[in-house]
Amino acid sequence: MSHFTHMKTRFQNLFYLEKALNRLNIVHKQEEKNINNSTSELYNVNLIIPQSNGYDIEFAWNGQEYELVADLSFWEQPYPVESFIDKVAQQYAGEVIIGESQKTGFQPIKYQQNADGSNTLILERWNNEKVIQNVSV
Template identity: 80%
Template sequence: MSHFTHMKTRFQNLFYLEKALNRLNIVHKQQKTSITNSTSKSSNINLLIPQSNGYDIEFSWNGQEYELVVDMSFWEQSYPIESFIDKIAQQYAGEVIIGESQKIGFQPIKYQQNMDGSNTLILERWNTEKFFDQVN
C-alpha cells in the first residue's frame, strides 16, 4: 500500500530548480499536467526524478511552490530524504543568487563546493558609469 508524503519546500522557480538538479547530476524530466475545473483550465510543469523501482520522486507545483511528493517506503536515493532536500536547497539558493544578481549587472567569477559541504560564491560588478564620468 502506497503512502505518499508531500513535503513543503521553498522552491518557487522551475528554472532555478532544474539548474540545481543539473548541478547535482540528478536526472529528471518535465511532466506537463492540466487542471480543469468548472470555470477554467490551467497547466503546470512538474519535475519527475525516475527511480529504478518505478516509484518516481516528484516536485509538484501546488500553486505557490514545488512540493516534494514521494512514497517513503520506496525511497531509493543514496542518502536520506532530509539530506536530499538540503543538498537541492543549497544548490537552488546558489542558482537564485547567481541568476538574480546577473539581472542587476553582477557576474559570477567563482563557484566552489568546499570539502565541508558549503559553497563559496564570488560575484563582481564593475561601475562603468563612474569610469566614463572621469574620462570625459
C-alpha cells in the first residue's frame, strides 16, 4: 500500500517553479486538475515529475503554495528528498530574483553554478549608456 507524503514548500509561482526545474534538467509536465464549486468551474495546474517505477512526484497547488507530494518508499531521484527540495528551492529563488528584477529594468549578465553548490548571479541596469547598478547575489 502506498503512502503519500505532502511536504510544504515556499513555491508560489508556477512559472518560476517550472524554470527552476528546467534549469536542473528535471523532466516534468503540467496537469490540470478541475475544482468544481457552486459558482463556477476552476482548475489548478500541478507539475508532475514522471518516475520509471510509475510512482510520479507531484508539485500540487494547495491554495497557498505548491507542495511536494510523493510516495517516499518509491523515491527514484539521484538525491534524497530534502536535498531535492533544497536544489529546487535554490534555483527557484534565482529565477524569482531574475524575473522580478527584470520588471525594474535589470538584466542578468551572469548566472553560474559553483562547485560548492552555490550560485553566482550578477544583474545590471543601464541608463543613458552607463551602468547605474550592478548587483551580485
